[in-house]
Amino acid sequence: MLDFFRKLFKKPAPRQDTATTAPLDEQQIQSIISGPSARSDIQQLISACGQSVGKQRDLNEDSILAITATLAGNSGNTPFGLYIVADGMGGHQFGEVASNTAIRTVAGTIMRKFHPYLFNLKPEPLDESLQEIILSAVGEAQKTIQREAPGSGTTLTAALILGQQVTIAHVGDSRAYMIYADGRIEPVTRDHSLVKRLEELGHISPDEAANYPHRNVLYRALGQGEGLEPDIFTIPFPSAGTLMLCSDGLWGVVSEQDVLHTFRESPNLQRACQNLVASANAAGGPDNISVVLIQLLG
Amino acid sequence: MDDGNNSTPRRQLQAGTTLSQRYLIQEVIGVGGMGSVYRARDLHFPNVVKLVAVKEMINLAPDPLVRQTIVQNFEREANLLATLNHPSIPRIYDYFSQDDRSYLVLEFIHGKDLEAIITDTDGFLPEEQVLAWGIELCDVLAYIHSHSPDPIIFRDMKPSNVMINHNGDVILVDFGIAKTFQTGVKGTMIGTEGYSPPEQYRGDATPLADIYALGATLHHALTRRDPRLEPPFSFAERPIRKMNPAVSIELETVIATALQYNVEERFPSAADMKDALVSAGRKTGVLSHLPTSNLQASAVKPLWTFTCEDEIRGTPAIHQGTLFIGSYDNNLYALNAADGKFLWKYPTDGGIVSRPGVYEGNVYFGSEDRRLHVVGARSGKVVWTYYTDGPIRSSPRVAEGHVFIGSDDHHLHAVNLNTGRAAWKFETSSSVRSTPFVANELVYVGNESGDFYTIDFRGEMKWRFQAKRAITSSPIVAGQAVYFGSMDSTLYALDARNGWILWRFRLGKSSIVSPAVAENIVITGAADGFIYAIETQSARELWRFRTEHQVSGSPVIYKDSVYCGSVDGQIYCLEYRSGRLRWKYATKGPITGSPLVYDDIVYIGSTDHQVYALLA
Known part of the structure; x- marks a missing residue:
């Protein structure tokens, strides 16, 4: 594995020739590596993304979005973030159209609601709850996909962050994970997949699930069926923790323990994303890989 | 269990024996292989009858190794129980040995x-x-x-x-x-x-x-x-x-x-x-x-009742075995919580419709006579009074050396506990009947024009939120959210730090009920007669329970039950995860106040002028 990373990061090395650098001492490096412990007196979000088409496909059908901002207002500065992963269903026509449409419609609907807060001088009070806003955005996306790419489908895992609250809308088998400061990693979404349902019902064991032939079959997807019901819930951002959104191109091939290990060994969020993508590719890269990592500082 | 020991009857403890100077044995309720199980009264609670089950283990094994093993097993049971916390597992209170006998003191189960x-x-x-x-x-x-x-x-x-x-x-x-x-x-x-x-x-x-x-x-x-x-x-x-x-x-x-x-x-x-x-x-x-x-x-019979001279619309408070409750007859009553005996009453010049607060030996309560009264909890004598410019229907909240209370004079008052003088008054757009909640160094309160305020300890507003109609309901902060109901038929969950609406839950009718929260469930009621249970993260309704009239009193969660009164005159006890009715008890008038549950006893006032004490 180490060799692999060495290979991966060999190329940019030549730049050193022209750069003037003041070498950091060991202590400084350690403090940088330990990352977010550099406390911030104002809460703020940081995020990073990674994507890869994988090793075995020609087409990228995943779409991601990351918007990180701070809302200035009379109750202080409020961190604002919108992060989405959508995985267009392969085998359906226009998987990439579906995931793309989902991202644009959901983000567009949500950002329009927040437009006054972000860009207007006199914000009108929002008359809807965060859960209502994200629900209506998913509903819009459902309609748009059915209109513009009928027959196609996509997963959608969207996290809307305001202050310390994370409101999640979820359909399909992309996932949101919480990585806690104490070193635990835990999915916070439930896959809407046949294999997960069989596992929940006790028909197959987790081991059997890992090798189940129809692992890609979803029973709920955006763009598919009538009366779509996304899972919507609000949870607090774990203190000193990290929120990860990813497609099954990552979680399906890299175990939670390896995700955790790679994350903890990476010096910062951006490198963590790159390393996670690299480890999914190293494991064969059977599918498109998408990952978004978000931290709340302060 | 070792059945071989069963045949030799051993000396049982007689009723009236006191163990460990604390547990007064009342009677044998079971016989096991190693000794008896007794019902006993815990004498550390002189004012209430607190019953416990005392499980005895008599160690007559002659072999020292066996004796030791038996004691170890007994200790293991005690230690095991101490780590468990579930409504279907008896709680363990105490464990001790005397001579050849060891005892476990457990929750007494009526059944x-x-x-x-x-x-x-x-x-x-x-x-x-x-x-x-x-x-x-x-x-x-x-x-x-x-x-x-x-x-x-x-x-x-x-x-x-x-x-x-x-x-x-x-x-x-x-x-x-x-x-x-x-x-x-x-x-x-x-x-x-x-x-x-x-x-x-x-x-x-x-x-x-x-x-x-x-x-x-x-x-x-x-x-x-x-x-x-x-x-x-x-x-x-x-x-x-x-x-x-x-x-x-x-x-x-x-x-x-x-x-x-x-x-x-x-x-x-x-x-x-x-x-x-x-x-x-x-x-x-x-x-x-x-x-x-x-x-x-047959189980739901009042342990005692007490009759006031007019309706009870408020909620009781308890402190060191004394129950305090205000009545529309203008008096605040102090009753012995164990038997309902009258201790003293304190007359005001207006009806008392709120819940008294007890803090460091004093009782704080507002009255429709516009005053915040402070009375000694034992003596019933006035300590100080504080005047507002309108009737008081909000309940006091004591925190950080101050009492916070709303008044119909449109203000939230912060009164210094020692001096009885206002530290500050915060002006709102209408009467404040909601009871303030203090958390995160902020005071949360609603008013009758539907404004919801968050005020810091210096009396300065942090943020404000507007509902469509009055917020009479008292807010509760749990986790990072603040929950309250409104006359606009909505239960709100706002981010407690900045006031963003996390979710809204549509109730069948308006609500003045103050929600209760336990684990991931928020319980409230509305004028449509339902008691609602809503999951806090997903805002999904878990269950609703129909009473026969409006629900205006607030629910209380105790152990795994919800207790809530209704204008239909009944107090309901529901299993809080399923909403299943456990029991109900009918008073002779509408209930608009909230119950108080303490030490397995429910205290509730009714507009039939009576205070009831019921087994939880």
Whole structure:
């Protein structure tokens, strides 16, 4: 594995020739590596993304979005973030159209609601709850996909962050994970997949699930069926923790323990994303890989 | 248990004996292999009758090693119980030894064991009743089986170890041989023949052994056939419906699965068995009309009542055995919480419709005479009074050396506890009848024009939110959200730090009810007569319970029950996860205040002028 990373990061090395650098001492490096412990007196979000088409496909059908901002207002500065992963269903026509449409419609609907807060001088009070806003955005996306790419489908895992609250809308088998400061990693979404349902019902064991032939079959997807019901819930951002959104191109091939290990060994969020993508590719890269990592500082 | 010791009767403690200068023995309530179980009164609570169960273990083993092992087992039971916290497991209060005897002091359970219920019932127990108990037993098994670091195996599930309390809920008793299970480690066979599965006889007890024994217990309850009198593992030859044809084929199938000879053919976990029981109940429809306990009807009688001169619209408070409650007859009453005896009353010049606050020996309460009164809790004599410019209907909140209270004069007042003078007044757009909540160094309060304010300790506003109609409901902050209801028929969940709406839940009608929160459930009520339970993260409705009139009093969560009054005059006790009715009690007038539950007693005032004390 180490060799692999060495290979991966060999190329940019030549730049050193022209750069003037003041070498950091060991202590400084350690403090940088330990990352977010550099406390911030104002809460703020940081995020990073990674994507890869994988090793075995020609087409990228995943779409991601990351918007990180701070809302200035009379109750202080409020961190604002919108992060989405959508995985267009392969085998359906226009998987990439579906995931793309989902991202644009959901983000567009949500950002329009927040437009006054972000860009207007006199914000009108929002008359809807965060859960209502994200629900209506998913509903819009459902309609748009059915209109513009009928027959196609996509997963959608969207996290809307305001202050310390994370409101999640979820359909399909992309996932949101919480990585806690104490070193635990835990999915916070439930896959809407046949294999997960069989596992929940006790028909197959987790081991059997890992090798189940129809692992890609979803029973709920955006763009598919009538009366779509996304899972919507609000949870607090774990203190000193990290929120990860990813497609099954990552979680399906890299175990939670390896995700955790790679994350903890990476010096910062951006490198963590790159390393996670690299480890999914190293494991064969059977599918498109998408990952978004978000931290709340302060 | 060692049956060999059973034949020699030993000296039982006499009623009137005091153990450890604390537990006054009242009577023998059970006899086990190693000693008796007594009902006793805890003398550390002189003002209330607090009953406990004292389980005795007499150690007569001559061999010192055996003696030591027996004491260790007893200690292990004590330590095991101390780590468990579940409504279906008795709480342990104390553990001590005297001479040859060791004692466990446990929660006293008002009720009867399942074996006695089976014996005392003419004919068969109703299927829905047995099903409901089975579901609760699966819950408690799932809880102990998921104990960390190692699962606990109860190992002795049988009707005589299942108590049914006065609410009709099951309590698992006798953890004497329960054992933490370490994978790969073989245990020895203990348990009760007839109920125990084959592998337990081979010294191999896993969570699946408890599932088998639960199947045997339910089989016994439905058929009245005691498995101890039958050949071991012969359940397959005695299908339930052969003896009791009224049982549904669905339930029979679930129990037969639990009783499979081969471990791998049983349910893989108690949670799976519960799911199977629930879906059997759904299919046959018996879950939709679960009976409330047959033990309950007679159980709900007031311990005492006290009559005021006018309606009680407010909520009681308790402090050191004294109950304080205001009445529309202008008086604040102090009553002995144990027997309802009148201690003193303090007259004001207006009705008292709120909940008094008790802090450091003083009682704080507002009156419609516009004043905040402060009275000595023991003496009933005035300490100081504070004038506002309008009737007070908000309840006081004491925090950080100040009392915070709203008034119809449109202000939230912060009054210094020592001086009785205003530290500041915060002006709002209308009357403040909501009770302020203090959290995160902020004061949260609503008003009658629908504004919701967050004010810091200097009296400066942090943020404001506007509902469409009045917020009479008092906010509660739990986790990172603040919850309150409004006359606009909405239950709001706002981010407690910045006021963003996390979610809104649409109620059938307007609400002045102050929500209660426990774990992930927020409970509230509305003028449509429903009590609602909503999941805090997803805003999904878990259940709603219909009372016969408006719900204006606020719910209280105590242990795993919700207590809430209704304008229909009744106080309801509901299981808080399912909304199932445990009991209700009818007063003679509408209830608009909230109950107070303390030490297993519910105190509630009614507009019939009376204060009631009921067993929780």
